[in-house]
Amino acid sequence: MSLTPLTEDQRDALQEVLNIAMGQAGDSLARILDAFVELSVPRIRVVDVSHVADTVREMVGDRHEVTAVRQSFFDDLRGEALVIFGANGCKDLADLMGYAEELDQQSERELLLDVANVLVGAILNGITETLGTELSYSAPSIMAEKAQVETLINLDQLSWSHALLLEVNYSLENRDFKSHLLLLMAEEAIDALRGAIDQFMESI
Amino acid sequence: MLSKLDAAPLLEFILDRVNIGVFVLNRNMEVVLWNHFMETNSQRPSQDVVGKNLFELFPELPKQWLERKIQSVFVLKNFAFTSWEQRPYLFRFQHNRPVTGGVDSMRQNCTFLPVKSSSGDVEFVCVTLIDVTDTSIYQSMMQDALNKLNEASNRDGLTGIYNRRFLESELNKEFCRVKRYDGSLSFILLDLDHFKNINDEKGHLAGDEILRRTSEVLSSCIRESDSLGRYGGEEFAVICPQTKLKGAMILAERLRQSVENGNFSFHNERVPLTISVGVAELYPDTPTYERLIHEADTALYQSKEAGRNRVTAFERPA
Numbered sequence: 001m002s003l004t005p006l007t008e009d010q011r012d013a014l015q016e017v018l019n020i021a022m023g024q025a026g027d028s029l030a031r032i033l034d035a036f037v038e039l040s041v042p043r044i045r046v047v048d049v050s051h052v053a054d055t056v057r058e059m060v061g062d063r064h065e066v067t068a069v070r071q072s073f074f075d076d077l078r079g080e081a082l083v084i085f086g087a088n089g090c091k092d093l094a095d096l097m098g099y100a101e102e103l104d105q106q107s108e109r110e111l112l113l114d115v116a117n118v119l120v121g122a123i124l125n126g127i128t129e130t131l132g133t134e135l136s137y138s139a140p141s142i143m144a145e146k147a148q149v150e151t152l153i154n155l156d157q158l159s160w161s162h163a164l165l166l167e168v169n170y171s172l173e174n175r176d177f178k179s180h181l182l183l184l185m186a187e188e189a190i191d192a193l194r195g196a197i198d199q200f201m202e203s204i
Numbered sequence: 205m206l207s208k209l210d211a212a213p214l215l216e217f218i219l220d221r222v223n224i225g226v227f228v229l230n231r232n233m234e235v236v237l238w239n240h241f242m243e244t245n246s247q248r249p250s251q252d253v254v255g256k257n258l259f260e261l262f263p264e265l266p267k268q269w270l271e272r273k274i275q276s277v278f279v280l281k282n283f284a285f286t287s288w289e290q291r292p293y294l295f296r297f298q299h300n301r302p303v304t305g306g307v308d309s310m311r312q313n314c315t316f317l318p319v320k321s322s323s324g325d326v327e328f329v330c331v332t333l334i335d336v337t338d339t340s341i342y343q344s345m346m347q348d349a350l351n352k353l354n355e356a357s358n359r360d361g362l363t364g365i366y367n368r369r370f371l372e373s374e375l376n377k378e379f380c381r382v383k384r385y386d387g388s389l390s391f392i393l394l395d396l397d398h399f400k401n402i403n404d405e406k407g408h409l410a411g412d413e414i415l416r417r418t419s420e421v422l423s424s425c426i427r428e429s430d431s432l433g434r435y436g437g438e439e440f441a442v443i444c445p446q447t448k449l450k451g452a453m454i455l456a457e458r459l460r461q462s463v464e465n466g467n468f469s470f471h472n473e474r475v476p477l478t479i480s481v482g483v484a485e486l487y488p489d490t491p492t493y494e495r496l497i498h499e500a501d502t503a504l505y506q507s508k509e510a511g512r513n514r515v516t517a518f519e520r521p522a
Contacts, residue, residue, distance in 0.1 A: 028280045110290040121282035139285035139313065 006046055006194060013197050018042045018166065021126020028122040043167040046190070052163050053153045059167050060084055060149050060180055068152055069116035071140035073124055076133035077192055079164075079185035081124070082143065083116040084152070086179070113140045119181055123168070131196040162190055225295075225312075225333030228319065231278060233258050233271065236328060245297040245310070264296065277316045277329045284316040288336050299337040311340040362412060363419035366433030371441055372493070374431050378445050379493035382486055389486040390452030392442040393500040394459065397478045397512040399438035410470040414477065421466045425458050441500075449485035449517055456481045456515040464513065478513035480504055487520070 006014065022039045029037040047055050060066060069083045103111065117140050128135045144152055163184045185193065206214065219226060220240045228237035234257055238250045246253075248261070259267050277284050286294060288311035299310040313336050319328040358370035366374070375391065382389045396418060403411040419434065426432050426442055435441040442459070444452045460481055468475040482504025486496050499518040507516040 028282070031279055106290045113285070113287070113290070117285060118276070118280065118282065121280060125280075125282060137283040137285075139287055139315065141287070 006190075006197075009201065010194060010197050011044065011046075013201050014193075015042075015044055017127055017130045017197070017200065018044065018123075020130050021123050022168065024126040024129075025119065025122030029118060039168060045165045045167070047163055047165060049161050049163065052165070052184075053150065055165055056084075056153055056182065057149050059165065065146045066149055066152070067112065067145050068143040068147070069112055069140050070143040071116060071120050072138040073120070073135050074138070075135045076128070076196070077124075077135060077185065078189045079183055081120040082152070082180075082182040082184065083119055084149075084180040084182070085112065109142055112142065116140050119179070123166070123181060124183075131193075131200050133192075133196050164190060164193070223335070225335075226330065227333075228328045228330045229258060229274060230328055233274065235261070237330075242333070246295060262295065265294070270294070274316060274329050274331075277318050278326045281318050281320065281324075281326050283318070286312075286314045288313055288340055292340075294331075294333060297335075299335065301337060301341070306344075307337060307340060310335050311337045360419075360434040363416050363434050365419045365423065365440075366431055368433065368435050368441075371431065371433035371435060371443065372497075375443050375493045375496070378443060379486065379496070381445075387446055388448045389496075390444040390447045390449055390483060391486075391496050391500045392444065392452055392456050392459070392481060392483050393435065393497070393504045394440050394442075394456070394479045394481040395504060395508070396438040397480055397508075402475060402477075406470055406473075406475070410475070413470050414468055414475060417466070417468055418463060418477070418479075421462050422459055425462050426455070430455070441497075447485075449483065452483045452485065453515060453517055456483045460513065460515055480507035480512045481515040482507055482518065483515065484518040 019041060022042055026037050026039045029039075045055060067085045069085075071081045071083075073079060073081060117137075120140070121137065124135055124137075127133075163182070165182050165184075168179075168181045222239075223241060225241045225245065226237065226239040227235055227242050230236050234255060235253045236255075238248075238253045242253075243249050246262075253261060259265055259271070273284050273286070276282065293309055293312045294314050295310075295312070297310040297312075299307065301307075313334045315332045317330045317332070318326040319330050321327040358366055360367040378389050381387065396414070399411065399414070402414055415434070415438065419432070419440070422432055422440060422442070427444075429445050430447075431443040433441055433443075442455070444455060447455070460479055463477055463479045466477060468477045482500045482502065484496055484499035484503060490496055490499075503516040503518040507514045510516070
């Protein structure tokens with residue numbers, strides 16, 4: 001790794017911000033899913049671009065096929081969020097949300113997009129509210145369906161040098177539902193985040 | 205530069221006239237703003253709409269789903285989206301391509317934005333609606349082209365039946381299916397007898413014509429579930445899913461007779477034609493799909509050796 005984009009203090013502060021955000025995200029999810037949602041404490045990693053693919057594979061585990069949804073965010077912070085669901089992610093969610101019948105492919109996609117949008121929005125809104133920044137979002141889209149983890153991130157197409165990866169596990173009412181959320185941010189966006197964290201640390 | 209005050213009427217003009225639907229709802233699902241795009245397309249002027257409940261105005265809207273979506277913006281203070289790919293439209297509007305469209309109504313992408321008050325609560329939800337009919341048409345054109353390309357890559361250029369690459373991948377799929385779920389599978393390989401003579405004596409155009417006619421005759425004999433392809437120069441193959449050796453032998457004999465009685469001709473000159481056929485069935489101990497091809501090929505060779513124009517089943521060693 002070439003440099004460490006966040007100091008130890010900034011990292012701790014970000015972890016704290018995320019913990020608060022996760023609380024809000026859990027609350028939001030519970031309301032939208034009508035189910036009790038347990039969120040793990042997020043693990044943060046800031047990684048050099050050359051390690052992103054490996055780190056993602058390590059986080060998600062490389063044995064399974066995954067479905068991924070991507071969503072852009074912009075304004076004070078700029079980047080892309082990826083939500084990675086396990087192969088059965090959608091079925092589990094559909095069960096949970098009371099879809100008794102088999103979902104057709106389009107409803108399944110709509111459900112995944114909605115849930116990804118809620119997850120991303122909940123966490124990023126939590127961050128921006130705590131940090132006092134503003135964000136806008138573009139529509140989420142399906143990035144890969146039933147794909148191998150290692151095919152998700154194409155190193156040649158990455159235009160940024162560092163990524164902030166958040167690993168968040170969700171458990172839904174005794175079900176083993178797992179998804180991972182990744183925030184990928186360009187260098188200057190990490191700068192902006194760092195600035196916001198510094199301000200936040202001064203204010204408390 | 206315009207001051208914020210001077211810019212206000214300009215912004216109002218843009219908001220009204222921009223080629224995007226914009227409307228705003230309050231917590232009671234009452235419309236508080238309805239721009240020109242919405243007026244024109246819904247044929248409801250703003251004064252008829254503002255102050256009224258959206259679902260009473262448009263009973264055809266999918267209320268349960270849409271209300272939940274809008275409520276989620278109020279509750280979560282989060283953006284929400286709909287895409288034409290999952291949900292073609294929110295409002296059934298006409299599109300502007302009545303001649304070149306091919307779709308029945310305007311395709312729409314919608315964004316639901318939370319409008320927060322100074323206290324941080326969401327006071328309104330602003331919905332923007334973008335006409336993406338063009339995008340949807342281009343996408344379906346692209347999909348058609350991809351499908352055609354995909355189909356073409358599976359076909360033999362001369363005869364239009366499947367090519368060897370596709371046959372082998374199909375056979376592999378069937379092989380895996382039988383290995384996993386049981387069932388039966390047979391494979392037929394056949395070769396035109398003395399085809400070289402036709403090419404040598406009547407020329408390659410004649411040879412091509414005979415290959416095309418043969419594939420037509422064979423196509424008319426096989427069953428819906430069988431896959432016929434050109435395996436090599438004058439070699440054809442049939443994959444017979446859920447078929448045991450006995451059934452495949454009956455089909456193979458039918459193929460042989462049809463070709464023998466096929467009345468082939470080139471430039472009004474009769475070209476007598478026969479085929480030699482080899483048939484093999486997949487057994488639990490057949491290790492690979494390539495092995496099945498090899499066994500059919502062995503049987504085909506025996507047909508040739510025994511004088512051609514006949515069908516032989518692969519004999520498993522006792």
